[in-house]
Amino acid sequence: MRRDAQGQAVRMASDEAVAAWNHLVSGYLGYRADAPARLKALLAADAEAPMAHVMRGSFAMLAFNRAYVPAAREAASTAARLAASATPREQAHAAALSAWADGALETALSTWRGILAEHPHDVVAFRMHHFLAFWMGRPEEMAASAASVRPAWDASVPAHSAMLGCFAFAAEESGDQVSAERDGRAAIASDPGDLWAAHAVAHVLEMTGREEEGIAWTSALEPHWEGGSQLVHHLWWHRALFHLQRGETETVLALYDRRFRDLASPLVASHADLYIDMQNAASMLWRLRRLGVGAGPRWEELADKAEARAGDILSAFTLPHWMMAFAASGRWEAGCRWLDAAHQAAEGEGAHAELVGQVALPVSQAILEQARGEPARAVALMKPVLGRMHRLGGSHAQQDVLWQVFLDAAVAAGDREAARRALEWSASRFATPPARRAGWASAASWAVAA
Numbered sequence: 026m027r028r029d030a031q032g033q034a035v036r037m038a039s040d041e042a043v044a045a046w047n048h049l050v051s052g053y054l055g056y057r058a059d060a061p062a063r064l065k066a067l068l069a070a071d072a073e074a075p076m077a078h079v080m081r082g083s084f085a086m087l088a089f090n091r092a093y094v095p096a097a098r099e100a101a102s103t104a105a106r107l108a109a110s111a112t113p114r115e116q117a118h119a120a121a122l123s124a125w126a127d128g129a130l131e132t133a134l135s136t137w138r139g140i141l142a143e144h145p146h147d148v149v150a151f152r153m154h155h156f157l158a159f160w161m162g163r164p165e166e167m168a169a170s171a172a173s174v175r176p177a178w179d180a181s182v183p184a185h186s187a188m189l190g191c192f193a194f195a196a197e198e199s200g201d202q203v204s205a206e207r208d209g210r211a212a213i214a215s216d217p218g219d220l221w222a223a224h225a226v227a228h229v230l231e232m233t234g235r236e237e238e239g240i241a242w243t244s245a246l247e248p249h250w251e252g253g254s255q256l257v258h259h260l261w262w263h264r265a266l267f268h269l270q271r272g273e274t275e276t277v278l279a280l281y282d283r284r285f286r287d288l289a290s291p292l293v294a295s296h297a298d299l300y301i302d303m304q305n306a307a308s309m310l311w312r313l314r315r316l317g318v319g320a321g322p323r324w325e326e327l328a329d330k331a332e333a334r335a336g337d338i339l340s341a342f343t344l345p346h347w348m349m350a351f352a353a354s355g356r357w358e359a360g361c362r363w364l365d366a367a368h369q370a371a372e373g374e375g376a377h378a379e380l381v382g383q384v385a386l387p388v389s390q391a392i393l394e395q396a397r398g399e400p401a402r403a404v405a406l407m408k409p410v411l412g413r414m415h416r417l418g419g420s421h422a423q424q425d426v427l428w429q430v431f432l433d434a435a436v437a438a439g440d441r442e443a444a445r446r447a448l449e450w451s452a453s454r455f456a457t458p459p460a461r462r463a464g465w466a467s468a469a470s471w472a473v474a475a
């Protein structure tokens with residue numbers, strides 16, 4: 026049995042296939058845009074390698090797009106068949122993918138945890154778990170997983186710096202900004218092109234209110250982002266957040282057009298409605314809109330993409346963003362049709378569908394109600410689910426926009442108690458007090474004026 030870069034036994038037909046696998050894994054960990062091409066190279070080297078099909082199915086699932094789920098299921102079934110004569114670890118990977126594609130997210134998470142208990146150097150199991158736990162709003166699981174494998178890792182194991190980037194982000198989302206910054210900077214010192222580590226530190230700088238440092242950080246690292254995947258767009262979105270806080274809204278719009286929603290860019294064109302791009306775009310335009318900055322036809326473009334994805338609830342956190350596009354472009358009927366389709370999809374079994382039905386849909390409905398001039402209804406819809414909103418996934422920095430929706434509804438409805446709840450959330454997460462945060466300051470003075 027051959028072994029990969031981290032020492033895992035892999036059923037692969039040749040040393041060439043193992044080299045292609047290692048190249049694929051480093052491309053996956055490094056958010057390289059050519060990761061799909063690396064997968065093709067692996068399949069060309071060994072079409073019977075179970076882990077190649079695990080990655081094929083995982084890439085389909087990572088798009089959080091309902092249209093790709095059948096391909097993921099097919100890949101899971103192929104992987105399971107081929108893994109029957111492979112290692113238990115590879116069989117477990119096939120099982121995790123199968124569970125993921127079937128919507129059994131808890132099973133997928135626990136299967137990856139089981140792999141890591143025996144194989145703490147399995148970077149693919151770790152990263153899949155890290156990523157899915159993040160999009161399930163489980164920072165505590167991300168941190169627990171990081172803590173469990175960390176003793177097995179040091180600089181002698183290939184991909185150590187990529188792991189440090191994950192440890193950093195897990196710490197950041199758990200509120201441990203000091204450890205996050207230490208690990209993130211250590212990862213960048215080892216590999217300045219590590220996008221996930223750059224991202225983790227950008228989060229630290231956002232949460233600790235260090236905009237100038239955030240701009241300097243992203244400026245210094247930007248030359249290393251060539252060839253990166255859509256995570257580069259998200260890094261530019263973070264850069265725009267720093268400018269937004271400084272009141273530099275023209276710069277924010279310029280970054281929108283040139284850096285994270287450039288429709289002429291091949292990366293945008295390749296997956297024009299990718300969930301992370303949609304989140305970046307809608308949440309930034311929404312923030313600008315609240316500050317009185319118009320977006321012109323940009324909303325229309327997003328609303329068109331939203332209409333084409335009616336009822337796709339795979340990415341719970343994206344739902345409110347689709348709704349922002351409908352609300353801001355005045356497409357009420359399309360928004361209502363979207364929600365009807367989503368309600369139907371959420372009637373399926375499973376914890377994810379339940380979360381969508383109980384949390385994502387009320388929040389999404391609230392966005393339409395608030396924009397339609399029904400702020401009291403928006404407050405009533407969101408109030409009962411505020412405590413679970415983080416389970417939709419997304420970081421504190423991303424969740425911020427949902428709390429801004431609630432804040433606006435509370436202010437418009439004259440509900441100071443509700444507004445204070447939003448202000449308390451902001452104060453508990455961000456070092457900069459609401460009275461000095463862009464988009465929060467006027468509500469902060471209103472809420473204490475009574």
Ligand SMILES: [Fe+2]
Pocket residue numbers: 224228259263420422
């Ligand atoms: Fe982020």
